[in-house]
Amino acid sequence: MEELKVGLENETTQFIVVRLGEEQYGINIKYVDNIVRMQHITRVPKVQEYLRGVINLRGEVIPVMSIRVKMDLELDEYSKATRIIILKLEQQGNIGIIVDEVKEVVTLDNSQIEKVAYDSKEERENFIFAIGKYGDGGLISLLDLNMVVLDKENV
Amino acid sequence: MDVSQYLEIFLDETKEHLQSLNTEILNLEQDPENSDTINEIFRAAHSLKGMAGTMGYKRMQALTHDMENVFSEVRNGTIKVKGNMIDILFKCLDALEEYLNAIQASGDEGTNDNAPLIKLLNEVLESKGSGSEAAPKAEKHQDVSGDSVPKQVVVHEITFDETQKRVLNEALRQGKNVYGITVKVQETCILKAARAFLVFKSLEALGEIIVSDPPVQDIEDERFDLEFSLVFISDSPLSRVVDAVKHVSEIEDVQGSVVDRQKLVYVSDGDNMDVELPMASDKNGSMEAVSAERQAVLQTAGGTKTAEKKTQASKPVVNRTVRVDIEKLDVLMNLVSELIIAKNSLVSASGGERGNSSGFNEQIEYLESVTTNLHESVMKVRMVPIESVVNKFPRMIRDLSKKLDKKMELYMSGEETELDRTVVDEIGDPLMHLLRNAADHGLETAQIRKESGKPAIGSIFLDAYQDGNNVVIEVRDDGAGINTEMVKNKAVSRGIITVDQGENMSEQEIMNLLFHAGFSTADVVSDVSGRGVGLDVVKSKIEALSGEVEVKSKPGIGSTWTIRLPLTLAIIQALMVDVGGEKYAVSLGSIQTIEDISPSEIKTVQNKEVIHLRGIVIPLIRLSGVLDVTSKKSPEDNMTVVIVKKGSRMAGLVVDELMGQQEIVIKSLGRYITKCKVISGATILGDGEVALILDTNALF
Numbered sequence: 021m022e023e024l025k026v027g028l029e030n031e032t033t034q035f036i037v038v039r040l041g042e043e044q045y046g047i048n049i050k051y052v053d054n055i056v057r058m059q060h061i062t063r064v065p066k067v068q069e070y071l072r073g074v075i076n077l078r079g080e081v082i083p084v085m086s087i088r089v090k091m092d093l094e095l096d097e098y099s100k101a102t103r104i105i106i107l108k109l110e111q112q113g114n115i116g117i118i119v120d121e122v123k124e125v126v127t128l129d130n131s132q133i134e135k136v137a138y139d140s141k142e143e144r145e146n147f148i149f150a151i152g153k154y155g156d157g158g159l160i161s162l163l164d165l166n167m168v169v170l171d172k173e174n175v
Numbered sequence: 176m177d178v179s180q181y182l183e184i185f186l187d188e189t190k191e192h193l194q195s196l197n198t199e200i201l202n203l204e205q206d207p208e209n210s211d212t213i214n215e216i217f218r219a220a221h222s223l224k225g226m227a228g229t230m231g232y233k234r235m236q237a238l239t240h241d242m243e244n245v246f247s248e249v250r251n252g253t254i255k256v257k258g259n260m261i262d263i264l265f266k267c268l269d270a271l272e273e274y275l276n277a278i279q280a281s282g283d284e285g286t287n288d289n290a291p292l293i294k295l296l297n298e299v300l301e302s303k304g305s306g307s308e309a310a311p312k313a314e315k316h317q318d319v320s321g322d323s324v325p326k327q328v329v330v331h332e333i334t335f336d337e338t339q340k341r342v343l344n345e346a347l348r349q350g351k352n353v354y355g356i357t358v359k360v361q362e363t364c365i366l367k368a369a370r371a372f373l374v375f376k377s378l379e380a381l382g383e384i385i386v387s388d389p390p391v392q393d394i395e396d397e398r399f400d401l402e403f404s405l406v407f408i409s410d411s412p413l414s415r416v417v418d419a420v421k422h423v424s425e426i427e428d429v430q431g432s433v434v435d436r437q438k439l440v441y442v443s444d445g446d447n448m449d450v451e452l453p454m455a456s457d458k459n460g461s462m463e464a465v466s467a468e469r470q471a472v473l474q475t476a477g478g479t480k481t482a483e484k485k486t487q488a489s490k491p492v493v494n495r496t497v498r499v500d501i502e503k504l505d506v507l508m509n510l511v512s513e514l515i516i517a518k519n520s521l522v523s524a525s526g527g528e529r530g531n532s533s534g535f536n537e538q539i540e541y542l543e544s545v546t547t548n549l550h551e552s553v554m555k556v557r558m559v560p561i562e563s564v565v566n567k568f569p570r571m572i573r574d575l576s577k578k579l580d581k582k583m584e585l586y587m588s589g590e591e592t593e594l595d596r597t598v599v600d601e602i603g604d605p606l607m608h609l610l611r612n613a614a615d616h617g618l619e620t621a622q623i624r625k626e627s628g629k630p631a632i633g634s635i636f637l638d639a640y641q642d643g644n645n646v647v648i649e650v651r652d653d654g655a656g657i658n659t660e661m662v663k664n665k666a667v668s669r670g671i672i673t674v675d676q677g678e679n680m681s682e683q684e685i686m687n688l689l690f691h692a693g694f695s696t697a698d699v700v701s702d703v704s705g706r707g708v709g710l711d712v713v714k715s716k717i718e719a720l721s722g723e724v725e726v727k728s729k730p731g732i733g734s735t736w737t738i739r740l741p742l743t744l745a746i747i748q749a750l751m752v753d754v755g756g757e758k759y760a761v762s763l764g765s766i767q768t769i770e771d772i773s774p775s776e777i778k779t780v781q782n783k784e785v786i787h788l789r790g791i792v793i794p795l796i797r798l799s800g801v802l803d804v805t806s807k808k809s810p811e812d813n814m815t816v817v818i819v820k821k822g823s824r825m826a827g828l829v830v831d832e833l834m835g836q837q838e839i840v841i842k843s844l845g846r847y848i849t850k851c852k853v854i855s856g857a858t859i860l861g862d863g864e865v866a867l868i869l870d871t872n873a874l875f
Contacts, residue, residue: 062865063757064844065802066851074844074857076865079513081842081857112847169847 032129035152037160038105038119041093045119046126046152046160047105053114054106055122058098072096075104075116082106084116087168091147096120107165115169126160128152133162181369182282185230189275192219192226193268194563197570200264204573207256217246223271225424229373232284235274241296242267248300263295265570339385346408351382352433354413357404358420359428368397370425377419382409401427406434501596504557511549512840515746518542519837519861547838550746558593561639561648564603565590568610568637575614582621582632583614589639594646598720598740602648605713605724609650609736610635612710617654617734627731629653641742645764648738657728659685666691686726690714721855723872725822739822749839749858751866752817753832755804758866760839760858765871767818767825769833774810786816786827793818796874797829801853807831819871826875841868 035046036055054077061073061084070089074081084104088096096102101121106114135150149164199216206212220243227235242264248254270289277285346353358374360367371394378384387394387405394403409416413431420429521539565587572585594602618624618633625631636651663677666688672680690710717724721741728734741747741764749760750769770788777784777795784795795816799806808814808831816827839858844851855870 060864062857062867064848064851064854064867065804066853067848068850071848074848074865074867076859076863079516079859081844081859081865083845083847113845115845115847 032127033133034125034127035160035162036105036125037123038103039101039121039123040088040091040119044123044158044160045148046128046162047107047165048162049125051107051109051165052105053108056104056106056116058102058104058118072118077106077114077116080114082114082116084118085169087117087119090168107169109165109169111166112169117168126152126154128154181230181372182278184366184369185226186275186279188226189223189271192223193271193275194566195219196223196268197265198566200261200268201569201573203256204258204261210250213246213250217243217250220246222424225422226373228422229377232274232278234284234286234288235271238267238270238274238289238293241293241300245296245299254299254302260299263292263299265574267292267296342383342385343406343408346383351408351410352413353385354407354409354416355404355432355434356407356416356420357402357430358426359402359430361425361427362401364425367399367401368395370423371395371399371403373423374420374426377423378405378407378409378416381411381416381419382407384408501557504553504596507553508557511546511553512746514546514549515838515840516859516861518546520863521861523861550838554595554742557596559596559599560591560593561599561602561646562590564599564606565637565639567603568606571607571610572614572635575611579615580620581614581618583618583635584632585610585635585637587637592639592641592646592648594740595742598722601716601720602738602740605716605738606637606648606650608710608713609738610637613650613652613654613734613736617652619655623655642739646740646742648740650736650738651733653733656730656732656734657686657689657726658730662686662688686728689726690724718872723822746838746840749837749868750817751834751837752798752828752830753807753834754798754802754830755806756831757802757804758834758860758864759798759802759830760837760866760868761817761819761828761871762868763836765819765821767820770816770818770827772814772816772827774812774814788818788827791825793825793827795827795829798869799829799831801874819874821872821875824875826871828869828871828874839866839868 034049036049036052038045038047056075056077059075061075063073064071064083070085070087072084072086072089074083076082086096088094096118099120102118103122104116104118105122106116108114132153133150134153136148147164147167148161149167150162152160152162154160196216196219199212199219202209202212203216220239224236224239224243227239245254245260245264249256254260267289270287270292273287274284277283343353356378358371360370364370375384375391375394385406385408387403389399389403393399407416413433417429417431420426518539521542568587569585572583575581576583613635614633618635619627619629621631624633634653636649638649638651640647659682663672663680663685666672666685667674667677671688671691677685690713714724717738717740723739725737725739726734727737748763750763750766752759752761770786772786776786778787779785780792784797785792786795787793797806806829814829815831815833816829817833818825818827820826837860841856842858844854844857852873853870854867855873856868857865858868860866
């Protein structure tokens with residue numbers, strides 16, 4: 021019995037740690053289909069500002085959004101480290117999000133994930149469902165991807 | 176074995192049979208004495224019954240059984256076809272269709288017994304003259320006598336293994352019947368394996384199949400000629416077993432015989448095996464089952480066969496179709512798409528190094544012709560005639576005619592016109608809406624028609640034909656036409672337009688209001704049409720198929736609804752244009768001409784820029800403005816204007832530069848980008864870049 025309990029507590033989730041500005045964010049690895057280098061994005065006119073356009077990923081046309089614009093941060097500056105993370109979501113299909121840098125993959129167990137329960141007025145914080153603690157006091161904000169890609173204007 | 180793998184075949188075939196029943200019963204109404212029609216109906220009903228039965232849909236089987244009884248009496252001439260009966264039969268077909276829909280949706284036929292319908296059918300049956308009773312009985316009698324003729328021993332040489340021997344012996348000891356059965360499938364049967372499966376299934380309901388020749392696996396894989404034999408243990412009498420097999424359609428002949436203990440013993444004796452002591456011998460695992468007198472049986476069977484062949488000869492030739500899973504075709508289509516992308520990249524590679532050897536260009540030209548041909552042939556595979564959709568309309572018009580109490584006739588032409596399968600599947604509902612509209616709103620009542628000097632019977636026309644890269648479907652009626660004044664008033668009262676707007680609108684513009692959501696001119700909402708959801712649904716559905724719909728009408732003469740659909744959806748010829756440094760594709764189908772216009776030719780009308788071109792005033796649309804980019808050209812430069820049309824209207828799109836014509840593969844922008852109305856999709860260019868496809872229809 022004792023062993024079983026331990027097993028439950030130690031249930032682990034893997035997160036990809038990405039950098040947006042100065043902050044670290046975590047994306048649950050099970051939603052990640054692919055990580056590709058920054059490439060030419062074809063602009064689509066007349067859409068929400070955070071939708072940067074579409075890219076060609078091996079013959080598929082995939083929309084790309086800027087998570088920075090969505091979070092009301094300053095516009096992306098593309099550098100050598102900039103990556104597009106292709107998310108595979110059930111409802112919306114594949115969507116790319118632009119991040120400043122992909123750092124590493126961390127494995128967190130349940131004890132290292134602290135849920136944030138408050139309902140903040142500030143929109144930015146609604147994109148985060150928990151805080152992850154790892155290593156020596158490192159903190160990452162774990163992204164609630166459904167909120168990130170949610171299109172409020174269409175709801 | 177599992178029935179579900181045959182469910183699709185069942186659904187398809189049932190639909191076909193229902194359709195042919197619908198058509199033939201309509202014919203029967205016109206020509207009640209035509210024996211060909213009656214035979215065809217009987218055949219379809221019989222197949223339906225058999226199929227429903229073997230698939231285990233008992234309610235469906237019960238209903239078709241009673242229908243078949245009625246048809247049988249009609250065929251024998253004991254019941255005369257009457258209007259009332261036709262109505263009942265149509266109701267039965269509707270009920271069958273309901274079963275079918277339920278099966279399609281849930282795999283189950285539902286719980287509706289349709290008892291009232293069955294009662295009506297039986298009343299029809301009872302209404303026949305008393306003298307007629309003899310006919311069906313005689314037929315039945317024949318059937319029975321056919322079975323009772325001592326047909327024997329038709330089982331081929333079948334080899335049993337040890338366990339099978341044991342089972343056989345055990346069964347015999349328990350006093351069960353062992354039968355040898357040989358089934359012959361009709362030569363015209365396409366899915367022999369499916370039929371064999373249905374035979375197996377119906378037999379399994381009655382007992383146990385011990386062994387078959389050829390083996391089950393071979394039968395499943397259709398590795399048999401026309402006959403297969405099996406040894407079967409059952410409690411039921413032989414006649415029931417044979418009947419069960421006969422219920423499977425497309426079975427030409429069934430021969431059954433009882434394998435009794437003596438025979439088994441006798442035969443097995445030769446193999447040194449004692450039935451009483453089944454465990455004793457296992458030296459030779461083979462045992463010859465009953466093959467004596469085969470010759471004699473074949474001869475007796477020969478007699479019945481020729482009789483059957485005669486009845487078959489009068490059967491009309493059925494269209495042979497190959498059913499292809501649309502998913503497989505989609506894969507093929509995607510492959511072609513890839514090929515075109517590869518070709519495009521070759522083209523752009525050759526453009527980079529000018530002065531290359533001509534051989535390279537030849538290769539490209541060759542590749543181009545190959546891909547074009549491949550594209551065309553794949554498209555052709557996907558094309559189906561619209562017949563499958565429009566076939567149900569005569570029946571619908573007949574029902575409407577009764578319901579609305581208006582006399583009308585539907586004339587159809589061009590049913591053989593072919594369209595992409597996906598389009599054909601979608602076009603049914605819009606067409607139905609338009610036809611209902613024509614019947615309900617378009618045609619006047621017989622009295623009004625007479626007063627205005629028209630024939631009492633209204634006419635509705637459904638014409639389909641190919642026009643270049645489009646298919647045109649017209650729904651036309653000779654009714655009263657559209658009362659634009661009434662439409663205008665209605666639009667004003669519904670708040671769709673203001674009174675002032677109404678004053679300035681042309682007749683055509685007013686008619687286009689009919690496609691506005693929530694517009695219905697019928698003062699009384701009927702269940703035929705008039706819920707106000709019809710025409711805007713028609714419009715949006717057709718636009719979703721990249722088509723367009725137009726209406727023209729003359730008061731007192733009638734209205735014409737024209738649907739224009741593209742032949743293909745996935746790959747189009749497009750003109751690539753440059754707007755502010757971005758590449759866009761414009762479908763070649765919508766382009767009329769391309770003009771070079773100097774800025775001085777631009778006039779303004781009502782604050783809008785227009786050009787005057789060969790007698791037509793065409794509004795200008797600056798794409799840089801629509802697409803939120805800055806044009807690279809200075810205002811003094813001559814402008815390149817692409818003239819596009821939508822229906823009868825035209826517009827000039829101002830672009831920066833033309834980049835040439837290209838075959839492009841349409842890709843969806845996905846579910847996430849929905850806000851952009853002017854872009855209908857995207858395509859991938861030879862260099863891997865994504866270019867957007869302009870929806871010129873949305874610019875008007």
